[in-house]
Amino acid sequence: MKVSLFITCYNDTLFPDCGKAVVRVLERLGHTIDFPAGQTCCGQAHWNTGYQTDALPLLERFVAQFEHADAVVVPSSSCDAMMRDHYPMMAERIGRPALIATVERLLPKVYEFSEFLTRGLGVEDVGAYYPHRVTYHPSCHGLRNLRLGDGPLRLLRAVRGIDLVELAGAEQCCGFGGTFAVKNAEVSSAMLGEKVQAILNTRAEACTACDNSCLMHIEGALHRQRTGVRTIHLAEILASEEGDRA
Amino acid sequence: MTTAATGKPLDPSTAEPFPILAQGLLEDSQMRKNVRHATDVIQNKRRIVVGELPEWQELREAGKRIREHTMRYLDRYLEQFEAQCTRAGGVVHWARDAAEARAIVVRLAREAGANEVIKIKSMTTEEIQLNPALLAAGIHPYETDLAELIIQLGQDHPSHIVVPALHKNRQQIREIFRREMNLPNLGNTPQDLADAARLFLRDKFLRVKTAVSGANFLIAETGGVCIVESEGNGRMCLTLPETLITIAGIDKVIPRFQDLEVLLQVLPRSATGERMNPYNSIWTGVHAGDGPKSFHVILLDNARTRILADQEGRQTLHCIRCGACQNACPVYRQTGGHAYGSVYAGPIGAILTPQLQQMEHAQSLPYASSLCGACYEVCPVKINIPEVLLHLRDQVVRRKSALDPEALAMRIMGIVFRSEARFRAAQAIGRMAEAPLVRREGRGEGWIHWLPGFMGGWTEVRDLRAMPQQTFREWWENRSKPGAHDGR
Numbered sequence: 001m002k003v004s005l006f007i008t009c010y011n012d013t014l015f016p017d018c019g020k021a022v023v024r025v026l027e028r029l030g031h032t033i034d035f036p037a038g039q040t041c042c043g044q045a046h047w048n049t050g051y052q053t054d055a056l057p058l059l060e061r062f063v064a065q066f067e068h069a070d071a072v073v074v075p076s077s078s079c080d081a082m083m084r085d086h087y088p089m090m091a092e093r094i095g096r097p098a099l100i101a102t103v104e105r106l107l108p109k110v111y112e113f114s115e116f117l118t119r120g121l122g123v124e125d126v127g128a129y130y131p132h133r134v135t136y137h138p139s140c141h142g143l144r145n146l147r148l149g150d151g152p153l154r155l156l157r158a159v160r161g162i163d164l165v166e167l168a169g170a171e172q173c174c175g176f177g178g179t180f181a182v183k184n185a186e187v188s189s190a191m192l193g194e195k196v197q198a199i200l201n202t203r204a205e206a207c208t209a210c211d212n213s214c215l216m217h218i219e220g221a222l223h224r225q226r227t228g229v230r231t232i233h234l235a236e237i238l239a240s241e242e243g244d245r246a
Numbered sequence: 247m248t249t250a251a252t253g254k255p256l257d258p259s260t261a262e263p264f265p266i267l268a269q270g271l272l273e274d275s276q277m278r279k280n281v282r283h284a285t286d287v288i289q290n291k292r293r294i295v296v297g298e299l300p301e302w303q304e305l306r307e308a309g310k311r312i313r314e315h316t317m318r319y320l321d322r323y324l325e326q327f328e329a330q331c332t333r334a335g336g337v338v339h340w341a342r343d344a345a346e347a348r349a350i351v352v353r354l355a356r357e358a359g360a361n362e363v364i365k366i367k368s369m370t371t372e373e374i375q376l377n378p379a380l381l382a383a384g385i386h387p388y389e390t391d392l393a394e395l396i397i398q399l400g401q402d403h404p405s406h407i408v409v410p411a412l413h414k415n416r417q418q419i420r421e422i423f424r425r426e427m428n429l430p431n432l433g434n435t436p437q438d439l440a441d442a443a444r445l446f447l448r449d450k451f452l453r454v455k456t457a458v459s460g461a462n463f464l465i466a467e468t469g470g471v472c473i474v475e476s477e478g479n480g481r482m483c484l485t486l487p488e489t490l491i492t493i494a495g496i497d498k499v500i501p502r503f504q505d506l507e508v509l510l511q512v513l514p515r516s517a518t519g520e521r522m523n524p525y526n527s528i529w530t531g532v533h534a535g536d537g538p539k540s541f542h543v544i545l546l547d548n549a550r551t552r553i554l555a556d557q558e559g560r561q562t563l564h565c566i567r568c569g570a571c572q573n574a575c576p577v578y579r580q581t582g583g584h585a586y587g588s589v590y591a592g593p594i595g596a597i598l599t600p601q602l603q604q605m606e607h608a609q610s611l612p613y614a615s616s617l618c619g620a621c622y623e624v625c626p627v628k629i630n631i632p633e634v635l636l637h638l639r640d641q642v643v644r645r646k647s648a649l650d651p652e653a654l655a656m657r658i659m660g661i662v663f664r665s666e667a668r669f670r671a672a673q674a675i676g677r678m679a680e681a682p683l684v685r686r687e688g689r690g691e692g693w694i695h696w697l698p699g700f701m702g703g704w705t706e707v708r709d710l711r712a713m714p715q716q717t718f719r720e721w722w723e724n725r726s727k728p729g730a731h732d733g734r
Contacts, residue, residue: 009663012718013673014711019718035722041663046656048617050639054660061664140618173576177616184614185703186269190580191616192707220708223693 003116004034004069006062008079009041015212021239022075022113025126028239036065042074043090044082049179052090059090060099066110067102071120075113075235077142077211083110085145112142113235114210118151124158129242131161135204136234137195137218139211140173152210152234159237165202169194176217196221199229206232255375256403258599261587263610268585277413281405281582284412285573291519292570292624298521299511308508309627313564316501317554323466323499324545330469334531336541344374347546351376351458351491352383354542358489360385360456366473366480367391368460369407369567370493370546372589373602376458387458388450390479392443399426405583405591408517408569413582447479457483457538461494462566463509464543467502470530471543474514474523481525490529490538495546497563509566512626516568553601558637562597564627569594571621571631577614586611593621597634605641612638652700670719677713684712 003026007019023033042062043055066072074080084107091103111120118124136156142148156164175181175191195218199207207229209215215231222229271277296302316323328338341347355363363380365371365387380387389398393411397404400422404410423442424432432442463472471492473480484490500509514520532541553559572578572592583591588599588608596615600608612635621631646653662672684692692712697705704710
């Protein structure tokens with residue numbers, strides 16, 4: 001199957017390893033990857049901060065890049081939720097019937113990465129090996145908007161060598177929330193404090209999630225406090241194989 | 247820190263912005279402990295009683311439909327309520343805004359010859375700042391709900407719409423009672439505190455002849471008013487006085503008596519984690535020889551029709567004031583209610599308050615959320631609070647000058663994202679621009695420990711990983727070049 005990758009702007013710029021891991025996993029499963037070069041951003045930062053009008057052209061750009069895709073994979077639950085929850089309304093606002101129809105046709109083919117594996121392909125064991133103690137943070141948009149449920153956990157449980165430990169208060173937000181983290185830096189820090197404490201209590205070596213924006217936030221505190229605990233996108237765990245250098 | 251205990255009412259038109267109030271409140275370890283504990287307890291109770299109902303999601307959907315339908319035909323149901331209430335012997339008054347509502351209450355209390363009134367807990371009377379107006383008119387209000395009594399005696403403010411004194415613990419309440427009720431030997435058990443409140447209030451129930459209440463629901467079909475409560479103080483206020491004045495927002499109306507079948511299932515479960523409230527009162531007009539002889543309902547608009555006119559904001563009026571969103575909110579959990587500068591705190595406050603202020607004030611509130619969606623998940627009438635927050639953020643942005651630094655930055659970002667070439671250029675420029683801030687650590691990893699300007703909030707407690715030398719798309723293009731090997 002030809003899978004079109006929407007890497008998202010911040011993964012492209014800040015977390016290329018996540019994209020490489022997605023490519024590695026999907027190719028290992030026998031799929032070909034297509035990367036439309038004109039892709040940029042889903043518009044989430046604008047939409048969520050209140051700049052709705054500025055987000056509209058980004059919807060049009062996404063559609064132009066991906067309208068002929070068989071399946072679109074997005075390794076970021078918040079970007080995927082942005083598209084699923086708001087693109088239909090945004091298309092209505094732009095008001096072109098053809099665009100509205102295309103969005104309606106395209107959206108069911110857009111998957112968050114873990115969701116593509118579990119629901120799109122029906123696989124759980126992707127042949128990964130990751131001999132580390134790991135805890136999973138279910139990002140809010142994956143949990144409540146995309147309803148990923150235990151899909152990511154089923155993928156993790158199938159990883160050889162992994163010691164998966166439950167995170168207390170897992171469903172609680174880490175406090176990122178995009179511009180919330182700077183507009184309300186103090187409250188965001190307080191929320192992050194609780195999350196970091198819960199992660200440390202698990203004695204995990206790494207915290208994983210389906211969204212690098214939450215992980216960037218969590219990593220920021222884990223690193224500042226020199227906890228030695230790292231963050232890693234789910235795709236990178238699933239890409240790991242025996243013989244990889246740790 | 248007792249930011250709130252100033253006696254001044256919570257007034258969104260003069261309150262400091264949320265981040266500033268929050269910053270102060272975050273220092274109050276006792277308050278934060280109290281709020282964490284109380285919201286955890288209520289949430290756990292809620293989880294249990296909601297879990298008992300396999301049809302919970304259907305009930306939520308039914309609640310939503312009832313509220314949607316009501317708002318669509320609100321004019322008709324309000325007039326029906328007025329007609330039915332009047333027929334049953336009540337007197338209906340219409341108040342355009344808070345000032346009109348206050349004036350009506352003061353006039354009615356004076357006409358009843360009252361220099362004191364007893365009150366049932368009512369957030370609507372807090373919204374219109376009724377108590378200071380009564381005091382100014384020489385009428386002393388006595389709060390009879392235990393939590394509201396604690397707030398009143400402590401010269402404090404409600405921090406939660408259902409549990410207004412949730413930010414206080416037992417020791418603090420004991421101190422307030424000892425001081426204000428003059429009980430130097432007051433004990434420390436819940437029984438001691440309840441006894442003290444009971445004795446203090448009993449005298450007022452027996453003496454005061456005028457009561458002021460809010461309402462949970464106004465039933466259009468019958469003209470009845472419904473209040474649910476836990477302590478029985480409401481029952482006292484509804485039965486003993488000669489004059490009863492009820493104030494309710496126009497959003498409180500429901501079409502039929504039968505609608506309570508749904509709403510009285512979802513409300514107590516969501517609010518206090520109970521299957522039903524200990525006291526459910528519905529009263530309709532006046533009855534010879536039973537209850538108040540004079541009964542008034544004040545229907546308060548106070549910007550609600552403006553909210554109704556806004557298609558996207560309208561669902562805010564569906565709220566039945568259960569407070570479940572406050573308990574579930576991770577932001578409220580940290581700051582408590584006073585950070586919102588309004589009697590309506592938490593997620594519902596973040597969308598209701600700015601709209602009640604017609605977007606003139608409280609513009610920081612739509613941003614007082616990480617958009618985690620926990621509020622929407624628990625709302626018993628399925629108000630999509632995150633959606634309304636985004637709508638209100640858009641309204642705030644529309645009022646900004648084009649030269650506002652954030653607006654400018656967002657516009658430039660928008661232009662960048664509209665072209666692949668510009669996006670690539672921005673990635674390269676970003677790498678160069680951050681270079682002076684990057685510190686290389688042991689294994690060569692780059693980290694940023696300090697960021698300038700508004701980004702500085704991030705680096706107060708967090709580091710930021712430096713941008714990698716190669717973007718994903720650069721890697722992809724190199725890899726796809728003929729002859730290139732799989733460069734993982």
